[in-house]
Amino acid sequence: MIRAIRERWRQGYRTMPYPEQPPVLPDRVLGRPHLDPSRCPADCHACGEVCPTAAVTRNGGLALDLGRCLFCAACSRACPTGAIVWSGDWRMATRTRKATVVRGREIELAEALDTRLRRLLGRSFKIRQVSAGGCNACEADVNVLSTIGWDLGRFGIQLVASPRHADALLVTGPVPRNMQLALQKTYDATPAPKLVIAVGACAIAGGPFAGHEEITGGAAATLPVDLFIPGCPPHPATILDGLLRLLDRLPAATR
Amino acid sequence: MAGVSLAELHNGFSLPSSEVPRCGWDELCTEICTHIGSGARLAALAGRPVNDRLEVLVVLVRPEHGTLALGRAEVGARFASLTPACPAAHMFERELAEQWGVVPDGHPWLKPVRFHRSYRPGHDAWSRAVDDSILPCVTDFFRVDGEEVHEVAVGPVHAGVIEPGHFRFQCHGEHVLHLEIALGYQHRGVERALLAADPRRAIHLAETLAGDSTVAHTTAHCVALEALGAGQAPPRAEAIRAIALELERLANHVGDLGALAGDVGFLPTQSFCGRLRGDLLNLTALVCGNRFGRNLVRPGGVAFDLEPERASELGARLQEILQDVRGALELLFESSSVLVRFEGTGSVSSSLATELGLVGVAARASGLERDVRAELPVGMYRFAQVPVSTWHTGDVFARAWVRWLEVQRSAVLVSDLLAALPTGGLATRCPAPRGDRIAVAMVEGWRGEVCHLVQTDPGGRIATYKVVDPSFHNWMGLAMALRNQQISDFPLCNKSFNLSYCGHDL
Numbered sequence: 001m002i003r004a005i006r007e008r009w010r011q012g013y014r015t016m017p018y019p020e021q022p023p024v025l026p027d028r029v030l031g032r033p034h035l036d037p038s039r040c041p042a043d044c045h046a047c048g049e050v051c052p053t054a055a056v057t058r059n060g061g062l063a064l065d066l067g068r069c070l071f072c073a074a075c076s077r078a079c080p081t082g083a084i085v086w087s088g089d090w091r092m093a094t095r096t097r098k099a100t101v102v103r104g105r106e107i108e109l110a111e112a113l114d115t116r117l118r119r120l121l122g123r124s125f126k127i128r129q130v131s132a133g134g135c136n137a138c139e140a141d142v143n144v145l146s147t148i149g150w151d152l153g154r155f156g157i158q159l160v161a162s163p164r165h166a167d168a169l170l171v172t173g174p175v176p177r178n179m180q181l182a183l184q185k186t187y188d189a190t191p192a193p194k195l196v197i198a199v200g201a202c203a204i205a206g207g208p209f210a211g212h213e214e215i216t217g218g219a220a221a222t223l224p225v226d227l228f229i230p231g232c233p234p235h236p237a238t239i240l241d242g243l244l245r246l247l248d249r250l251p252a253a254t255r
Numbered sequence: 256m257a258g259v260s261l262a263e264l265h266n267g268f269s270l271p272s273s274e275v276p277r278c279g280w281d282e283l284c285t286e287i288c289t290h291i292g293s294g295a296r297l298a299a300l301a302g303r304p305v306n307d308r309l310e311v312l313v314v315l316v317r318p319e320h321g322t323l324a325l326g327r328a329e330v331g332a333r334f335a336s337l338t339p340a341c342p343a344a345h346m347f348e349r350e351l352a353e354q355w356g357v358v359p360d361g362h363p364w365l366k367p368v369r370f371h372r373s374y375r376p377g378h379d380a381w382s383r384a385v386d387d388s389i390l391p392c393v394t395d396f397f398r399v400d401g402e403e404v405h406e407v408a409v410g411p412v413h414a415g416v417i418e419p420g421h422f423r424f425q426c427h428g429e430h431v432l433h434l435e436i437a438l439g440y441q442h443r444g445v446e447r448a449l450l451a452a453d454p455r456r457a458i459h460l461a462e463t464l465a466g467d468s469t470v471a472h473t474t475a476h477c478v479a480l481e482a483l484g485a486g487q488a489p490p491r492a493e494a495i496r497a498i499a500l501e502l503e504r505l506a507n508h509v510g511d512l513g514a515l516a517g518d519v520g521f522l523p524t525q526s527f528c529g530r531l532r533g534d535l536l537n538l539t540a541l542v543c544g545n546r547f548g549r550n551l552v553r554p555g556g557v558a559f560d561l562e563p564e565r566a567s568e569l570g571a572r573l574q575e576i577l578q579d580v581r582g583a584l585e586l587l588f589e590s591s592s593v594l595v596r597f598e599g600t601g602s603v604s605s606s607l608a609t610e611l612g613l614v615g616v617a618a619r620a621s622g623l624e625r626d627v628r629a630e631l632p633v634g635m636y637r638f639a640q641v642p643v644s645t646w647h648t649g650d651v652f653a654r655a656w657v658r659w660l661e662v663q664r665s666a667v668l669v670s671d672l673l674a675a676l677p678t679g680g681l682a683t684r685c686p687a688p689r690g691d692r693i694a695v696a697m698v699e700g701w702r703g704e705v706c707h708l709v710q711t712d713p714g715g716r717i718a719t720y721k722v723v724d725p726s727f728h729n730w731m732g733l734a735m736a737l738r739n740q741q742i743s744d745f746p747l748c749n750k751s752f753n754l755s756y757c758g759h760d761l
């Protein structure tokens with residue numbers, strides 16, 4: 001017991017200052033891309049040709065769909081004029097699928113739930129995570145939010161064991177056909193009102209498995225999705241940003 | 256020579272397909288059993304349709320020679336099962352049956368593995384019609400009869416943040432008589448896609464085979480492609496790959512040890528390790544910008560360098576983390592309330608582990624010296640020798656203890672590699688695969704050995720891509736570990752193996 005206390009003392013207080021301060025990310029982390037279509041040379045399709053998931057196109061103006069993007073940076077490396085640059089901005093969550101498409105510097109970040117729903121939730125938000133074909137990377141970066149480093153509990157958010165206790169389902173993975181029924185049943189078992197959060201490229205648009213006949217292409221093929229959190233996997237800060245955005249809990253410094 | 260009907264191959268190399276001798280199936284089975292009897296183990300069995308027959312390619316690891324042995328035989332619609340003589344083949348034969356619609360006669364428990372249609376329309380091992388629906392885990396389960404025996408079914412959706420799978424327990428009260436594990440919910444069709452692969456997609460499929468083992472799987476994928484194309488990653492790239500692989504091991508082992516502490520209610524170590532795992536993942540992000548090592552390993556080398564300042568920051572932060580890991584784990588292993596829960600729980604004897612063909616941490620915790628970093632070293636491991644960490648008790652304690660030993664050894668290895676990074680380039684161009692060749696790349700990931708077996712057709716296109724995640728060998732180990740345990744010990748036993756669902760389901 002004494003030893004446990006001594007070790008606790010030695011390890012110290014480890015919860016990070018986010019969201020009061022921006023998260024500290026290593027220099028090579030790719031945040032949300034900034035696009036500058038004015039730099040695109042006529043008839044250049046270098047980005048689209050290298051993209052593994054057809055996330056970036058120039059048809060109808062340079063556009064990059066964060067929902068499909070694996071954040072591999074092949075496009076920015078292929079671009080001869082630097083029209084795609086990675087900003088290091090961790091904020092990427094959106095309320096609609098359309099809003100995940102970047103055309104310039106900004107995107108329409110997720111808005112908070114309406115006041116009625118927020119009042120109903122009060123200060124607690126219970127999430128049931130459902131992995132449906134997830135590779136365990138998104139799952140790990142959701143899980144890490146419960147550790148003392150991120151301490152999800154301080155926001156009243158908790159990952160719960162049963163859909164019966166949940167306000168929201170958080171879906172990861174491309175939803176294989178073999179998992180579709182289980183996902184639907186989990187949703188049905190969740191009491192209304194209920195939200196669905198799609199975390200990661202797979203859950204948003206099938207990720208690297210897009211087009212495989214073994215999958216259904218993400219959460220939206222089965223359920224109505226209320227929050228899209230892009231990334232492969234999204235950084236924990238990106239996931240937490242999305243959740244706090246939904247609940248309107250972000251201080252001005254990181255909003 | 257590896258015997259009359261087998262060809263010898265070094266890990267990370269390729270050979271012309273024609274050099275792998277063909278023999279009859281029965282002869283091949285005899286050969287496999289002989290080798291296994293003298294210390295070899297089964298690494299992979301892969302099928303490839305040839306006209307209307309199936310060519311089965313086998314890969315054995317022969318640790319005493321430090322080589323692989325390859326053989327092949329053609330089979331028709333039915334053949335005599337290898338499993339009764341070699342239990343380690345049981346999942347492979349079920350997989351062959353499911354993928355190619357062949358029937359291994361005499362297989363003791365021939366069921367689907369992942370619940371998908373056969374890759375050869377018109378061939379189905381269970382005579383299902385093409386329009387019969389195939390529902391995951393709707394199949395026979397082993398049942399124990401008796402008035403007081405009851406069945407407990409868990410999953411696919413579990414209570415934690417964890418991938419889906421179905422577990423069926425046959426219990427007498429709290430006592431587990433038998434556990435049967437049925438997976439397939441995570442099946443995304445990766446192997447099939449790797450055949451057709453859009454070259455832009457292939458590496459991302461490798462990265463997400465098992466997302467917590469990104470570096471292990473991408474390294475195996477790239478080494479196999481390099482072997483087929485006669486490419487070679489430069490020494491600096493090999494060192495960076497090894498550093499990333501060991502960081503992956505460190506993060507997952509530390510995370511698992513924390514979770515094991517949590518499963519027995521020992522909260523200090525659980526919370527310390529939860530944070531430390533994240534800090535270790537951040538070290539990988541320091542190298543390549545992604546906590547799981549995405550975008551780092553590429554055919555021909557690596558995509559990111561470790562400049563001197565970055566390398567020294569990495570080294571310094573690792574030392575700091577390690578000090579906290581040591582504090583957290585000494586607490587764990589000195590706590591009698593923890594040890595009493597770990598010791599004697601979920602035991603797998605070394606003879607059972609050998610019979611089932613277990614690999615990785617699970618094998619080493621049952622006293623088997625199986626670690627391809629030492630047995631079949633490729634890349635940097637040819638120069639940096641890693642001692643194999645084993646323990647003999649085969650229980651939860653052993654699987655925890657082996658992880659702790661490996662944490663210490665991986666940390667030393669990373670420091671050594673950082674201190675002496677080879678100079679030179681990060682990547683060379685990886686030439687296109689040569690035609691009609693077979694390559695095997697095995698990498699010791701944190702769970703155990705990852706095996707990628709790739710065969711090309713005469714035009715250099717990929718004709719067979721077989722992925723064997725260590726979990727494919729080990730799930731049966733977990734099922735056996737649960738026999739005669741309390742059902743309430745399942746989470747603890749499960750975490751002590753911590754196997755991959757998606758790596759199994761592909």
Ligand code: SF4
Pocket residue numbers: 047050051052053054055056064065068069070071072073074075076
């Ligand atoms: S970074 Fe995203 S958009 Fe760019 S090539 Fe990779 S997947 Fe495509």
